[in-house]
Amino acid sequence: MGTKPNAGAGIDELAEPPGVDQSVGVEDGPGVEIIAREEFSDATFLLEFRHPLMAKAARPGQFVIVIPHEHGERIPLTIADFNRDRGTVTLVIQAVGKTTKEMQLACRAGSRIFSVVGPMGEPSHIGKGGKVVCIGGGLGVAPVFPQARAFKENGAYVIGVIGFRTKELVFWEDKFRQVCDEFIICSDDGSVGIKGRVTDGITLALEKHGDIGEVVAIGPPIMMKACAEATRPAGVKTTVSLNPIMVDGTGMCGGCRVKVGETIKFACVDGPEFDGHQVDFDDLMNRLKRFAEEEKLAAERWSETCRAGVGSGGAVPR
Numbered sequence: 411m412g413t414k415p416n417a418g419a420g421i422d423e424l425a426e427p428p429g430v431d432q433s434v435g436v437e438d439g440p441g442v443e444i445i446a447r448e449e450f451s452d453a454t455f456l457l458e459f460r461h462p463l464m465a466k467a468a469r470p471g472q473f474v475i476v477i478p479h480e481h482g483e484r485i486p487l488t489i490a491d492f493n494r495d496r497g498t499v500t501l502v503i504q505a506v507g508k509t510t511k512e513m514q515l516a517c518r519a520g521s522r523i524f525s526v527v528g529p530m531g532e533p534s535h536i537g538k539g540g541k542v543v544c545i546g547g548g549l550g551v552a553p554v555f556p557q558a559r560a561f562k563e564n565g566a567y568v569i570g571v572i573g574f575r576t577k578e579l580v581f582w583e584d585k586f587r588q589v590c591d592e593f594i595i596c597s598d599d600g601s602v603g604i605k606g607r608v609t610d611g612i613t614l615a616l617e618k619h620g621d622i623g624e625v626v627a628i629g630p631p632i633m634m635k636a637c638a639e640a641t642r643p644a645g646v647k648t649t650v651s652l653n654p655i656m657v658d659g660t661g662m663c664g665g666c667r668v669k670v671g672e673t674i675k676f677a678c679v680d681g682p683e684f685d686g687h688q689v690d691f692d693d694l695m696n697r698l699k700r701f702a703e704e705e706k707l708a709a710e711r712w713s714e715t716c717r718a719g720v721g722s723g724g725a726v727p728r
C-alpha cells in the first residue's frame with residue numbers, strides 16, 4: 411500500500427487489484443497530508459499524517475519508506491503510532507543528515523509528504539500474557555511504544571524502561587506510563603529518573619522479577635548490543651529492531667543485509683526485528699559507516715544551498 415501506484419507492500423486482506431489507484435488518503439496533489447507536527451527537541455520532531463488504509467494495516471514493528479519531495483531520496487522511518495479511528499499514522503524523526511534535516515525544515519502541518527510507502531517489514535510478534543520489558547533509548551522510545559501498548563492489550567505485565575541523555579530530551583513519558591505496569595526512566599546525567607543507562611534499568615527489572623519472558627530493546631546499535639549482553643547470562647529472549655541502510659525496502663538491493671547467527675538476513679523483509687543474542691552488531695555498526703563521507707558532503711552541500719535560499723525548502727510544499 412503506498413501513495414504511488416505499484417509501490418511497496420501491504421497486507422493481504424487490504425491488497426488492491428492491479429490498476430487501482432492506491433493513493434488512498436490523498437485529497438489534493440501527490441502524497442499525504444501532514445495534519446500535526448510537534449517538536450520534541452532541537453533535532454527531534456513528530457509528524458502525523460492522514461492515511462486511513464495505512465493506519466488500518468499498520469502493526470507494531472513496521473516501518474514506511476518516505477520520499478519527502480519529488481526529487482528527494484527514500485528513507486525508512488518506523489511507524490511510531492497509528493490511530494485507526496482517526497486514520498492517521500505518526501512518525502518521530504531525528505534530523506541527522508540531509509533528508510531528515512530537509513524534512514525538519516519543510517514538513518509542516520498542512521503541507522504534504524510526496525510519497526509514503528508501507529507498512530513494510532515483518533510485524534512484531536506479540537505473545538499473549540507473560541512479563542515483558544520494553545526498552546527505548548533516545549529516539550528508540552518512539553518505535554518501542556506501539557509494542558508496549560500491544561503487549562499490554564494482549565494481557566502482558568509490561569515493564570517500561572526508557573532512557574535519554576538528559577531531561578530536556580524526554581518525550582512520550584506519559585504515553586509510556588499509560589501502558590506500563592511498572593516504569594523506569596533513566597538519564598545519563600541524572601537530571602530525570604535514575605542516573606544511568608537503560609541497561610541499569612534492565613538489571614533492576616531482572617533483579618526484581620525472576621520470570622521475565624522477553625525483553626524488547628530499540629535504540630542506537632551500541633545500546634541494543636549492551637541490552638543483549640545484559641540479558642544473555644539469564645538467557646532472557648531479547649528482541650532488537652535493526653536500522654541498517656535501506657534503499658528499496660523490498661529485499662532487492664541488498665543494502666540492508668545483516669548477520670544474524672550463521673545466516674545473512676535482509677532487515678527490510680526478514681526484519682527489522684531479530685534475536686538480539688544472534689545479531690552481529692559490530693558488522694552492523696561498520697556497515698552504517700560505509701557512506702559517512704558521502705553523507706557529510708550531501709549535508710554540507712544542502713546546508714550551503716539553504717543558506718543561499720535555494721534549498722529543498724522550496725521544493726517541498728510547506
Ligand SMILES: Cc1cc2nc3c(=O)[nH]c(=O)nc-3n(C[C@H](O)[C@H](O)[C@H](O)COP(=O)(O)OP(=O)(O)OC[C@H]3O[C@@H](n4cnc5c(N)ncnc54)[C@H](O)[C@@H]3O)c2cc1C
Nearest residue numbers: 485486487488503504507508509510653654655656698705
Ligand atoms: C527500519 C528503519 C527504521 C528507522 N526508523 C527511524 C525513525 O523512526 N526515525 C528516525 O529519525 N530515523 C529512523 N531510521 C533511520 C533513518 O532512516 C536515517 O536516519 C535516515 O535515513 C538518514 O538520512 P539523512 O539523509 O537524513 O542522513 P544521512 O546523512 O544520509 O545519514 C545519517 C545516518 O543515518 C544512516 N542512514 C543513512 N541512510 C539510511 C537509510 N536509507 N536507511 C537507514 N539508515 C540510513 C547513516 O548510516 C548515518 O548514520 C530508521 C532506519 C531504519 C532502517
Ligand code: FES
Nearest residue numbers: 659661663664678
Ligand atoms: S533495503 Fe534493499 S534489500 Fe533491504
